[in-house]
Amino acid sequence: DPHVFHKRHLKRMRDLGAGHFGKVTLYLYDPANDGTGECVAVKSLKQESGHVPDGWIEEIKILKLLDHGNIVKYKGCCTELGGQVMQLIMEYLPLGSLQEYLPKRKVGLPRCLMFAQQICQGMDYLHTKRYVHRDLAARNVLVENDRLVKIGDFGLTKYIPEGEIYYRVREEGASPVYWYAIECLKEGKFSFSSDIWSFGVTLYEVLTHCEPRRSPLVKYKEMNVGVAPMTVMALIELLERNRRLPCPNECPHAVKMIMEQCWSGDPAKRPTFESLTKAFQDIGQKFE
Numbered sequence: 609d610p611h612v613f614h615k616r617h618l619k620r621m622r623d624l625g626a627g628h629f630g631k632v633t634l635y636l637y638d639p640a641n642d643g644t645g646e647c648v649a650v651k652s653l654k655q656e657s658g659h660v661p662d663g664w665i666e667e668i669k670i671l672k673l674l675d676h677g678n679i680v681k682y683k684g685c686c687t688e689l690g691g692q693v694m695q696l697i698m699e700y701l702p703l704g705s706l707q708e709y710l711p712k713r714k715v716g717l718p719r720c721l722m723f724a725q726q727i728c729q730g731m732d733y734l735h736t737k738r739y740v741h742r743d744l745a746a747r748n749v750l751v752e753n754d755r756l757v758k759i760g761d762f763g764l765t766k767y768i769p770e771g772e773i774y775y776r777v778r779e780e781g782a783s784p785v786y787w788y789a790i791e792c793l794k795e796g797k798f799s800f801s802s803d804i805w806s807f808g809v810t811l812y813e814v815l816t817h818c819e820p821r822r823s824p825l826v827k828y829k830e831m832n833v834g835v836a837p838m839t840v841m842a843l844i845e846l847l848e849r850n851r852r853l854p855c856p857n858e859c860p861h862a863v864k865m866i867m868e869q870c871w872s873g874d875p876a877k878r879p880t881f882e883s884l885t886k887a888f889q890d891i892g893q894k895f896e
């Protein structure tokens with residue numbers, strides 16, 4: 609079974625990233641043990657305890673059923689200790705995430721807009737399957753080559769049953785609050801529309817080439833003059849006073865409008881990924 613990977617043939621190379629609950633590591637899968645194997649990205653949970661959390665099984669199930677050009681490909685699983693530990697095996701994209709790629713390379717506006725459109729295509733596919741991502745950010749978008757990006761992590765993705773529009777959580781943990789819509793911060797209400805808000809922040813990151821000194825965290829803290837620590841309450845107050853991340857100067861008017869719509873205080877006023885995909889198609893033709 610090509611989806612089964614045996615632990616003994618996985619040779620660890622280097623870390624690719626780490627989240628709150630897990631980490632992603634580059635391995636060479638080399639069953640012939642002669643260095644001719646293939647590189648794979650392995651996501652494993654940080655948890656030491658034996659039991660495999662339900663959410664982890666769910667994440668693997670979700671990635672297994674997703675099949676789209678702008679979503680990282682599932683390759684299989686590696687189990688050990690009789691299924692006590694399960695690792696997710698994905699395709700390896702050598703150029704890493706947008707957060708690593710953009711600051712190093714001069715990516716002009718046309719390619720930034722092309723990447724934005726591809727993120728919308730991948731997210732539109734996810735939403736048509738009634739999944740809410742909940743962690744869309746440049747760090748979770750991977751670069752296949754200089755003209756193709758893919759969404760690379762589904763650790764917080766949740767299914768929204770027919771007839772419902774929210775997934776409600778009251779999670780404390782290390783939440784990516786600067787990518788969260790105002791209703792997520794205030795009521796823990798995650799929806800297709802809150803993913804659109806996160807896309808707006810991701811679009812901001814792409815247009816600022818993920819420069820650390822222009823990161824959402826830095827810019828929100830700059831807006832929060834006076835009150836030293838940026839608490840979630842301070843962020844909510846900023847957003848309720850209609851403060852938003854500053855539109856990057858290299859941003860065309862049409863893209864500025866998109867960003868502002870994504871950050872509408874009213875979730876119902878935000879665009880859909882379907883409409884955004886078309887909008888970026890039209891804009892892209894003007895800047896080709």
Ligand SMILES: Nc1n[nH]c2ccc(-c3ccc(NS(=O)(=O)c4cccc(Cl)c4)cc3)cc12
Pocket residue numbers: 624625626627628629630631632649651652680698699700701702703704705747748749750760761763
């Ligand atoms: N270069 C790659 N090839 N294949 C990959 C699959 C996932 C990833 C990946 C995906 C996401 C991240 N972002 S991350 O913020 O490090 C992260 C967030 C949530 C959970 C984890 Cl374990 C890690 C870091 C790496 C990289 C590659």
